[in-house]
Amino acid sequence: MFSHRVAALRPSPIREILGLVDRPGMVSFAGGLPATDTLPHPRVDLDPTTLQYGPSEGDPALRAVVSENLRGLGIDAPPERVLILSGSQQGIDLVAKLFVDPGTPVAVENPTYLAALQTFRFHGAAFTDLDWTDTPAAPLTYVVPTFANPTGRCATTAERDALARACTDGGVTLFEDDPYRELAYGPCDRTPIAARMRGGSWIYQGSFSKTFAPGLRLGFLAASDDLFPRLVMLKQAVDLHSSSLSQKIVLDAITAGTWPGRLTDLAAFYRRRRDTFDAALHRHFDGHATWSPPDGGLFFWLRLDRPVDTRTLLPEAITRNVAFMPGEEFYAGEPRLGTLRLNFSHADADATERGLRTLADLLTEQ
Numbered sequence: 001m002f003s004h005r006v007a008a009l010r011p012s013p014i015r016e017i018l019g020l021v022d023r024p025g026m027v028s029f030a031g032g033l034p035a036t037d038t039l040p041h042p043r044v045d046l047d048p049t050t051l052q053y054g055p056s057e058g059d060p061a062l063r064a065v066v067s068e069n070l071r072g073l074g075i076d077a078p079p080e081r082v083l084i085l086s087g088s089q090q091g092i093d094l095v096a097k098l099f100v101d102p103g104t105p106v107a108v109e110n111p112t113y114l115a116a117l118q119t120f121r122f123h124g125a126a127f128t129d130l131d132w133t134d135t136p137a138a139p140l141t142y143v144v145p146t147f148a149n150p151t152g153r154c155a156t157t158a159e160r161d162a163l164a165r166a167c168t169d170g171g172v173t174l175f176e177d178d179p180y181r182e183l184a185y186g187p188c189d190r191t192p193i194a195a196r197m198r199g200g201s202w203i204y205q206g207s208f209s210k211t212f213a214p215g216l217r218l219g220f221l222a223a224s225d226d227l228f229p230r231l232v233m234l235k236q237a238v239d240l241h242s243s244s245l246s247q248k249i250v251l252d253a254i255t256a257g258t259w260p261g262r263l264t265d266l267a268a269f270y271r272r273r274r275d276t277f278d279a280a281l282h283r284h285f286d287g288h289a290t291w292s293p294p295d296g297g298l299f300f301w302l303r304l305d306r307p308v309d310t311r312t313l314l315p316e317a318i319t320r321n322v323a324f325m326p327g328e329e330f331y332a333g334e335p336r337l338g339t340l341r342l343n344f345s346h347a348d349a350d351a352t353e354r355g356l357r358t359l360a361d362l363l364t365e366q
């Protein structure tokens with residue numbers, strides 16, 4: 001009755017457990033949620049034409065602003081090669097459709113963003129480990145070089161240069177996913193790898209979810225000439241175009257003159273949350289785990305001193321009203337045991353203290 005593609009589709013046990021995190025009193029370190037206090041209160045002056053169908057590529061005015069920003073980063077992205085997405089998750093889906101057949105090798109960091117792994121897996125990807133200094137052994141390489149999800153790591157200048165060169169010289173398509181670049185709290189060379197490519201095939205994407213409002217479901221991509229028209233055709237087949245209302249709200253916000261101030265305030269707010277979280281981690285996890293405070297993004301990556309499969313801890317943690325993401329889920333192949341991804345942006349100081357104490361108690365009892 002169903003297609004071959006969905007034969008291997010299984011509900012993720014983790015997602016099912018995390019479905020419980022909305023209940024009252026729960027401290028969630030699980031999702032990559034912006035702090036509710038940072039979400040905007042947009043007032044929309046709506047012309048009814050905004051509610052009409054629009055172009056698949058996106059609102060021309062929004063594409064122009066995105067293009068200007070990307071060019072400022074050194075990326076060869078004229079407005080004609082900017083595509084507005086219904087969330088950057090959609091970009092992953094479009095790229096997977098463009099490149100991945102059953103058995104197609106895709107080079108990824110290990111660990112990497114769980115929902116990208118799921119999308120590539122759905123299309124039958126065969127994952128290979130990315131080696132930053134060597135030509136990827138795959139036609140497509142997916143990277144989150146700036147404040148990676150889940151590790152928070154920022155790739156070095158040398159790694160960025162080497163990967164750009166390896167992709168160009170080796171005929172490998174670079175797919176750079178960059179939703180966290182604006183949330184920077186420490187020194188890191190954030191110049192995109194796509195800006196370092198001299199020719200070759202590439203896709204660079206970003207998101208308005210972490211800097212503005214995830215519920216608007218809006219992101220964008222730019223791509224090299226050889227890929228862009230195909231990505232637009234794939235998008236047409238998915239949703240015709242992204243929400244005109246969301247595009248209007250975002251366009252108003254980023255052209256209002258207050259946008260640069262918003263980004264600065266946001267980074268300062270999250271830097272404080274990161275530091276609060278780090279201090280609480282030291283109180284409760286010194287002697288149990290190691291970590292480095294991330295220079296950006298929304299996550300701490302913990303390595304426990306013991307190889308506990310943290311997936312087995314999650315149900316009891318949820319019973320005690322704390323949610324986290326087991327690190328094992330982010331590995332393409334055999335996972336490294338004893339890792340946790342903890343989101344620090346959503347919970348306030350009291351909830352953070354309570355949640356980390358509960359998690360540390362749980363670990364000690366195990």
Ligand SMILES: Cc1ncc(COP(=O)(O)O)c(C=O)c1O
Nearest residue numbers: 032087088089113149207209219
């Ligand atoms: C690395 C990465 N890519 C893409 C996304 C998807 O973001 P959105 O679809 O909200 O733009 C996320 C969300 O957490 C992410 O961490």
